[in-house]
Amino acid sequence: MLLPYLAIALLLLATLYSAVVSFSDQKGRVASRIFPQAPGRFSRILVGSLSLALLMGAGLWMASSSNTSTRRPSRFLIPDGYTGWVRVEFEVPGAASLPIESGQYVIKIPPNGILQTSSPEQYGWAKDRYEYDSAQGLRSLADSGPDQRIWAKLNAEESGASGKRKYEEFFVGTQQQFKAQANEQREIK
């Protein structure tokens, strides 16, 4: 994809240009095409209004095309001490649907880390919660910050003998454990 490379190239140009203009001595400098003076009033109005129209058009287009819907948040109950990949497979015929408690999907992960449900996958903005579930109670797992224990969350779809299957995956563990398994996978390849 070209966009990120183009963005970096232009950002580099803008940084260099603005640094040169900011730190150079302005006295006695002759205006040139590269370092021009402020444009005239007509140019300002023309360029300003055209660019504003462009911005408003782009903003309207993005607002109309973007998916701003929210979804019901999920609460993942993970067996205490579990480390490794967790996978939730959606729309599996014959599997139980996800229970809803206090407005949240409760996703109780079995000890093997793979849960199948007949419920459909939800898309949208929501704040999910992750907790270790033990006889002593629940222990929260951070999905960001210095104590992060949830990594590489992804939603995907795969095709198999039983047709297409939607699933959600994430890794539970410390950063070292996550990196170690990623390296293992790389070596296997």
Place this chain on the structure above:
Amino acid sequence: MLPFFLYFVAALLTGFHVYTLLTLAVFGAQFNLLHLVALLGSFCLLIAAYVSLFKPRAAAQIALLACLLIWCFYAPATATLIRAKFHRHTSSQLASPGAATLESALYSAPRTHPKPHSTCGAD
């Protein structure tokens, strides 16, 4: 007029790119605070573009600050990308196509295709 177009196009491109990365959170991607910082930088760069129509030097100073904000996100991402490419060359392993796109480097995690496995109770 050159500074206006330079700042304007750079702001649009970086802003749109970071915005698309932010929207990936809807599909389960991890939220990254640096995305927001870079988006703020893009907005400042846009302001600098309009200021440049009146005061080019003041605009350049705003643009420089805005660029530094944007680099907060792009610098580590670019470094990760280069390191990933270098690692692949030194390990001389066959790389999966598309694995080194900038998007993959922009996230905190190395993007492998994991096979679910678990070790219950082995923390």
